[in-house]
Each structure stands twice: as structure tokens, then as C-alpha cells.
Amino acid sequence: MFRFATTVKLYDTDATGALFFAQQFRLAHDACEAFLATTGLFVQGKPILQLPVVHAEADYAAPLRWGDAVTVEVRPGRVGKSSFGLCYRLCKSDGTVAGTVATVHVAISGKTGRPVRLPSVLRKALTAAAARRA
Amino acid sequence: MFRFATTVKLYDTDATGALFFAQQFRLAHDACEAFLATTGLFVQGKPILQLPVVHAEADYAAPLRWGDAVTVEVRPGRVGKSSFGLCYRLCKSDGTVAGTVATVHVAISGKTGRPVRLPSVLRKALTAAAARRA
Amino acid sequence: MFRFATTVKLYDTDATGALFFAQQFRLAHDACEAFLATTGLFVQGKPILQLPVVHAEADYAAPLRWGDAVTVEVRPGRVGKSSFGLCYRLCKSDGTVAGTVATVHVAISGKTGRPVRLPSVLRKALTAAAARRA
Amino acid sequence: MFRFATTVKLYDTDATGALFFAQQFRLAHDACEAFLATTGLFVQGKPILQLPVVHAEADYAAPLRWGDAVTVEVRPGRVGKSSFGLCYRLCKSDGTVAGTVATVHVAISGKTGRPVRLPSVLRKALTAAAARRA
Numbered sequence: 169m170f171r172f173a174t175t176v177k178l179y180d181t182d183a184t185g186a187l188f189f190a191q192q193f194r195l196a197h198d199a200c201e202a203f204l205a206t207t208g209l210f211v212q213g214k215p216i217l218q219l220p221v222v223h224a225e226a227d228y229a230a231p232l233r234w235g236d237a238v239t240v241e242v243r244p245g246r247v248g249k250s251s252f253g254l255c256y257r258l259c260k261s262d263g264t265v266a267g268t269v270a271t272v273h274v275a276i277s278g279k280t281g282r283p284v285r286l287p288s289v290l291r292k293a294l295t296a297a298a299a300r301r302a
Numbered sequence: 303m304f305r306f307a308t309t310v311k312l313y314d315t316d317a318t319g320a321l322f323f324a325q326q327f328r329l330a331h332d333a334c335e336a337f338l339a340t341t342g343l344f345v346q347g348k349p350i351l352q353l354p355v356v357h358a359e360a361d362y363a364a365p366l367r368w369g370d371a372v373t374v375e376v377r378p379g380r381v382g383k384s385s386f387g388l389c390y391r392l393c394k395s396d397g398t399v400a401g402t403v404a405t406v407h408v409a410i411s412g413k414t415g416r417p418v419r420l421p422s423v424l425r426k427a428l429t430a431a432a433a434r435r436a
Numbered sequence: 437m438f439r440f441a442t443t444v445k446l447y448d449t450d451a452t453g454a455l456f457f458a459q460q461f462r463l464a465h466d467a468c469e470a471f472l473a474t475t476g477l478f479v480q481g482k483p484i485l486q487l488p489v490v491h492a493e494a495d496y497a498a499p500l501r502w503g504d505a506v507t508v509e510v511r512p513g514r515v516g517k518s519s520f521g522l523c524y525r526l527c528k529s530d531g532t533v534a535g536t537v538a539t540v541h542v543a544i545s546g547k548t549g550r551p552v553r554l555p556s557v558l559r560k561a562l563t564a565a566a567a568r569r570a
Numbered sequence: 571m572f573r574f575a576t577t578v579k580l581y582d583t584d585a586t587g588a589l590f591f592a593q594q595f596r597l598a599h600d601a602c603e604a605f606l607a608t609t610g611l612f613v614q615g616k617p618i619l620q621l622p623v624v625h626a627e628a629d630y631a632a633p634l635r636w637g638d639a640v641t642v643e644v645r646p647g648r649v650g651k652s653s654f655g656l657c658y659r660l661c662k663s664d665g666t667v668a669g670t671v672a673t674v675h676v677a678i679s680g681k682t683g684r685p686v687r688l689p690s691v692l693r694k695a696l697t698a699a700a701a702r703r704a
Contacts, residue, residue, distance in 0.1 A: 178452070493626065
């Protein structure tokens, strides 16, 4: 499991006083970028491949407020030939799970735009993370 | 069915050249605000009640690019005692469905923060929209 | 003068109950895209040239709230050989000026990344808009 | 001087391949929240006072790209009776200054909405930061 620490910024909240729902995907995405950075897969500004999101979903269990410290736990989901899932849990400092996010990514060639096999470095990182979980 | 016309803005896209996935929720939310405005439910800045999102999901079928004209079709989903769903389809000008979004909202009191029955004006609007669909 | 009508969305606001300051640039940018679209300059997704912002500033006179109707007035600023300015005024429905924005853009070639002369179609639109103002 | 380390996220960029101009204010704001947190001024979710931005400006010297490591240097600007300025410099890892931001904040009472004297804890932090700079 990969852990990413962050805080809810003022711009993540809205006039209701809590997180605007779509910003939960921003928090998950920050954790995703940090997780992928650990795989050594990306060269800055020149991704070997693209990993567009083909499905995303989120559940909201407790409101997040401006300044809340959040730990995003990242776990691999299903790993396919050219796709993989990531599951995120947003935990407050008191352990409350404020919400969850899941994303499914497809690996496509930056040149052709067509699906490609997951690079082995990424597949290994996902498998290793899944093993640490078990 | 309620239709909302918009365009993909530069800030909706990212360095991969297409829509950043979380921005699809922004486009759906704009349509949601426009749909709710037709119900007469909200007084500007003083909502009678809050309608936080408790679940959100999106699928991505075709990339959206800067400047793309998009029609967001909004359909009611399941309507419960104090909750309701909305389903969105993002259609490009050539009819291609670029993606879909679904949100589930719970009506809560702005005062107590507890679930309340859907206001009849909202229930009627959702039912009417569902009937027009049939 | 070019006028663009919009409304403050929930995600434009923050937990203080008013517009998050950086979102004023979003509202101005929406007006900018709509203004530039009137010039016929852009082919969807294939800009003939890029117009990056090299300077941006904003003043905030009155708070904008969720649901506020806003008319963004766009006026050309200084027009140079390869640069131009745009000035925006955000007016509420009662005529109050909630804030102002100014941006300075440089025209650069999408191929070489170097400054180029403003296309005549853009120069004409800016001059025409400035004349209508006088 | 206060230093804040961050990276340019995918959603900070746009289809031109570089930072969307308004996102430079997001990077500066993250640094602002981190700086203010060091003053001990804010209680989570219950700010003693509000510090709305009344003026903001940015200059853009070099494009920032997805994944770029950025150090935001924060320096106090003019400190008044109920207002203060902050100046930010966004430096890339090679030392290049990619851009600058300046914001002016007014302290207002969360209750009355009227300007109040800067809290001494904030005034001291601003003065100390200015002294470290000299």
C-alpha cells in the first residue's frame, strides 16, 4: 500500500463549507501521480506512454473541510494486459474514512493512440503494491 | 430530458491534449446547476436545503478536445425519499457520446445537516423530466 | 465592447462563502474564449497560433456568491506588434462591478514557439472592438 | 523567506502543453496556506478571521510543464494596519524563475465582515519573514 499525505485546500471547498465533490478526484490524482513517480516510469514531460482514465468513481462518507489533513491510501485494483485499476481511501487524522475513489486506466501509445501492454516496470510496481497489501 | 450546451474550455484539457478526467464532472455539474435552476428550488445564495453528492461516477468513451461543442443530456435516475440520482450523457456535435456521468444526491437540511424529504417542487421536476423521457 | 453572460458556479466559491480569488480568472477566460471565437481565428483543436498569457492581474471589489449572474465586459487593451491586452469587468445584475481582470497575451508560433505578428483577423477584431468602445 | 516545494500536476497544464495561467495562482496559494500555517493563526475550519485577496497579479517568464519540480519562495510585501502583501517566486530545479505572483490580503472579521487590525501573531510572522530576507 502506498500512502500520500495532503491537506484540503481552500479551493477544494465550496460555499456549503465542505469539499466540492469533484475535488476528491484531485486529491486521488495527486496520490496517483506520487505513486506512479515511485515506479520510475515517467520521464518529466515526456511520458513513454499515456494512461488515460476510462472509468472513475467516488463515494463520500464524511465531509472534508478546509485544512483537514488527509492520508490517501492507494491500492492496486485489477491488473489487465493493457489496463489497471487503482483504489484510493481518504482517511482523516482521526482514522475516519472520508471517502473512496476508484479509477481504471488504459495504457496507450503516445504515438499511435492505441492500447499497448503495460510496461513491465509498472506491472511490477502494481504487483508489488498488491503483495504488500496481502 | 434536459439539454445543456457548453464547450470544452482550455482549462478543461491537460498536457495530453484531451479533457482531464475530473473535468467531466465539472461539465456535468454545470448541467446539474442549470437543470436545478429550472425547478425554481434555489434562492440565490440561500439554498433552502443542501444536495451533497454521495456517489459520483464517470465513463470515458472518446477524448474531448479544447473547443469541442458538447451537449450534456440530463436524465433523472432513481428518486427516493430523501435522495435522487442524475444521469448525464456528453454528446459531441456529430452525435458521438464522449462520456457519461452519474451522480447521487441526498437532500439535507441546511440547519441540522440531517436528511430531509425531497421538496415537492424538486420531486415534481424529476418526475416530469423522467416522464418526458418515456 | 464584447459582453459575456455567465453565473458563478458552486465550484467557483470556497468555504468562506464567496468566489475563490483565482476563479475570477476562470470567468474572465471563458469570456476571452468567447471573444476570440467571434474573430474566426481558431480552428477547433488546431490553433493557428498560441496566445499564452504573459501577465495577468485582478482586483476584487465586492464578493461574488454561488448563483450570481455575472456579465463580463471585454475590452481590448494595448495592441502591439505581437502582443495585445484584454480588460475585463465583472458586473453583477444590479450593475455593481464585482471585480476587474486584465491579461496580456503574446502571439507565438505553434511550430517554433517564437513570437509572430498578430494575425490581421485578430488585429482587426481588437481594433473594431476598441472603436465600438469609443 | 519561506520555501514551499511542489510539482506541476497534470491538471495544472492544458492542451498547449504548459501550465494554464490561472493555475500559477493555485501554486502560489498552496505556498500561502503553508506559510500561514507556520504562524499558528488558523484553527482548522474555524479561522479567527478571513484574509480575502483584494488584488492578485502574476507574470510568466518560462513555461512550466507536467512534472516540473517547483520551489515557491514566499516573501512578505507591504504590511499595513489591516492588510498585507505576499510576493511569490516560482523557481524550477535548475534555478530558472518560471514566474512570479503577488497577492494583497485584507483582514476582515468573520462576524462583521469589516476590516480589523492584523492579529499580532500574523504581523510578527510577516515582520520576522521580512527580517530574514534582509
